Amino acid sequence: DGGITQSPKYLFRKEGQNVTLSCEQNLNHDAMYWYRQDPGQGLRLIYYSQIVNDFQKGDIAEGYSVSREKKESFPLTVTSAQKNPTAFYLCATSGQVFNEQYFGPGTRLTVT
Amino acid sequence: EDQVTQSPEALRLQEGESSSLNCSYTVSGLRGLFWYRQDPGKGPEFLFTLYSAGEEKEKERLKATLTKKESFLHITAPKPEDSATYLCAVQSPNAGKSTFGDGTTLTVKP
Numbered sequence: 001d002g003g004i005t006q007s008p009k010y011l012f013r014k015e016g017q018n019v020t021l022s023c024e025q026n027l028n029h030d031a032m033y034w035y036r037q038d039p040g041q042g043l044r045l046i047y048y049s050q051i052v053n054d055f056q057k058g059d060i061a062e063g064y065s066v067s068r069e070k071k072e073s074f075p076l077t078v079t080s081a082q083k084n085p086t087a088f089y090l091c092a093t094s095g096q097v098f099n100e101q102y103f104g105p106g107t108r109l110t111v112t
Numbered sequence: 113e114d115q116v117t118q119s120p121e122a123l124r125l126q127e128g129e130s131s132s133l134n135c136s137y138t139v140s141g142l143r144g145l146f147w148y149r150q151d152p153g154k155g156p157e158f159l160f161t162l163y164s165a166g167e168e169k170e171k172e173r174l175k176a177t178l179t180k181k182e183s184f185l186h187i188t189a190p191k192p193e194d195s196a197t198y199l200c201a202v203q204s205p206n207a208g209k210s211t212f213g214d215g216t217t218l219t220v221k222p
Binding site: 092097 | 153158161208
């Protein structure tokens with residue numbers, strides 16, 4: 001069953017802690033993306049990767065870090081430097097950079 | 113910088129009442145315009161890709177059209193299950209990423 005897996009669905013952390021969100025895909029897609037979505041707003045790009053071992057900053061990369069060591073995996077770390085980390089985080093993939101994107105189910109992160 | 117503006121922010125329709133959602137864009141050469149549907153608490157679902165002015169795509173009660181400055185998502189005789197947020201995104205040749213609008217939240221009352 002092909003698809004994109006994000007875990008966990010809900011995540012709670014205390015302020016000052018780093019947290020890593022998982023994104024795994026078995027679609028054999030080259031490109032992967034991380035977005036943040038706040039209530040009533042569209043998607044804002046955090047990081048994206050067009051190929052293994054390479055990634056670029058998106059529009060709101062400050063306070064976040066990523067790695068792309070395997071084609072299937074693109075984990076996102078929300079660091080303590082991110083001032084407002086509470087949000088809905090979405091991972092997406094595309095076969096090529098200019099193709100449509102396919103999204104995972106999302107992880108809702110709450111930091112208190 | 114690529115920009116996408118969607119209107120209206122929210123749209124309430126009666127079941128069977130057809131209407132259109134608008135996506136206005138500014139991009140330095142359009143590589144593709146994408147429409148997605150997002151249900152509450154879920155990831156967006158891909159609907160259509162449009163590449164050039166004059167192109168149209170259809171899927172059930174939805175029809176997407178494209179001009180040089182905007183795209184419309186026409187909804188014909190909507191049903192309550194069409195209620196969702198519809199997102200528009202554009203991609204330019206020089207960008208390795210898509211720029212999304214804030215979406216239109218559609219509510220269809222029975």
